[in-house]
Amino acid sequence: MKEKYGIIDIGSNTMRLVIYERNQSGRLKETENVKYAARLRNYLTEDDVLTEEGIRVLLETLLTFQDITRHHQIQHVKCVATAAIRQAKNQKEIIKLAEETTDFQIRVLSEYEEAYHGFLAVVNSTSITEGITIDIGGGSTELTYYKDRQLIEYYSFPFGALSLKQKFIAGNVPTQEELKKLSSYVTEQFQSLPWLCSKKVPIIAIGGSARNLVQIHQSLKNYPIAGVHQYEMNLNDIVEVRRLLTSLTFEQIQKLEGLSKDRSDIIIPAVEVFKVLYETVNAASFVLSRKGLRDGIFYEEFFGTPIFPNVLEESFFELAEDYNINLDHVRHVNRLLIQLVEQIRYLNLYSLKNEDMRDLKRAAYVFYLGQYIDEESSSQHTFYILANRTIDGLMHKERLKLALIASYKNKTVFKQYIEPFQSWFTRDEQKTLRFLGALLKFVYSLDKTKRNIVHFVHLEKKNNTVIVHVFCRGNWKAEEYQAEKNKKHLEKVLKRKIELRFHSIG
Known part of the structure; x- marks a missing residue:
């Protein structure tokens, strides 16, 4: 029997199960990756309570994942949750119900833990020794600044692609006025962090929205090689994708090459956040890391040292x-x-x-x-x-x-x-x-x-x-x-x- 491990990531926008298998050399490789667009952030009330419908969606998805982990006979499954569960006032009830209903114990990550694991994923999968990381989720946005591969600063903003859409955008596609207000709000938030302004270092982005931005840009350029990890863009490239997205109808956006259909209504707010961050940092470049939160947890849990000496x-x-x-x-x-x-x-x-x-x-x-x-x-x-x-x-x-x-x-x-x-x-x-x-x-x-x-x-x-x-x-x-x-x-x-x-x- 091959040694297998599972990680469940309960995000505010998507829930994902990833299975890793240890090969003959002792390396752990991803073998399964199952995603469901649960959008738990949409089930949080104004009082930050996850509704019964939201809990039902959560538990049903976990039970689906349970079928898969049982089929693969996986004994070690880490189950972590981020902003949607972290912000929920009925968090204890949710965790208790999950434990009683499924095989999984939910560990709710703190803002620091979420930011730290994103940083770990970046320094263990790229050659960039100093940079700003960003992870836009559905309900929060984590930023870190690191130098010489050591974490220096971190911050978690209580907004993500889904919550920005809810707050500023009435339809599926923002009007120019709505986008302007969203942009002003995000600019003000980012400029409140002195360590972020005019840093002139690369921005390393993780998460689905960043991946979709890169895939759209690669499609526009007819990019001749495969892979998105460590793909590099500049501000003009981000503006070019933004210009394309804001010129299309929602139906056209949904058919866009490189874009996941379940992100069609949140890609424009996410791209706006990347653009504002680039301008705030006066960044050297924008680089995608395909490795993210789950990989960071993985490095810490299953490797002897959380930071590799040489990537x-x-x-x-x-x-x-x-x-x-x-x-x-x-x-x-x-x-x-x-x-x-x-x-x-x-x-x-x-x-x-x-x-x-x-x-x-x-x-x-x-x-x-x-x-x-x-x-x-x-x-x-x-x-x-x-x-x-x-x-x-x-x-x-x-x-x-x-x-x-x-x-x-x-x-x-x-x-x-x-x-x-x-x-x-x-x-x-x-x-x-x-x-x-x-x-x-x-x-x-x-x-x-x-x-x-x-x-x-x-x-x-x-x-x-x-x-x-x-x-x-x-x-x-x-x-x-x-x-x-x-x-x-x-x-x-x-x-x-x-x-x-x-x-x-x-």
């Missing part, structure tokens, strides 16, 4: 497990790469920056991982997997760089891969990516048989020729054949002839 290392460890990467082979290739790069720089063969070396080391880790699927088309599989897979700690452009270098086959194939992304890179950047790919392919050929027989490499420049001295322990014929075959890719970028000389060492 990207965790991601590469996961890739190594998923694709059976030979880490000893990777380490040896990286040693040879460092030797070669140092000499390439010393001999002024090619201008390489520190970030190029960083990109090269990352790509060495996952070079041709597509072999796991199919040897013959390993380059294509490598590019597709790395370009489209969410890699925590890498922004989308960094992920694409990784895919282009790690999948390098030849100039023609490289041009095919980069064609949809011409605007992402300058001509010089494209040339450097080609060089890094060709260099990585060449170095991998020096460990073709994975025996670590090449101990060091020495470069010598003679006129327009680069002599590569390769010092080996053991029979190097397989490595020599492969290196001779692959040196042409380097020759084309360097515009120099490469001569290989293999030597035995005792």
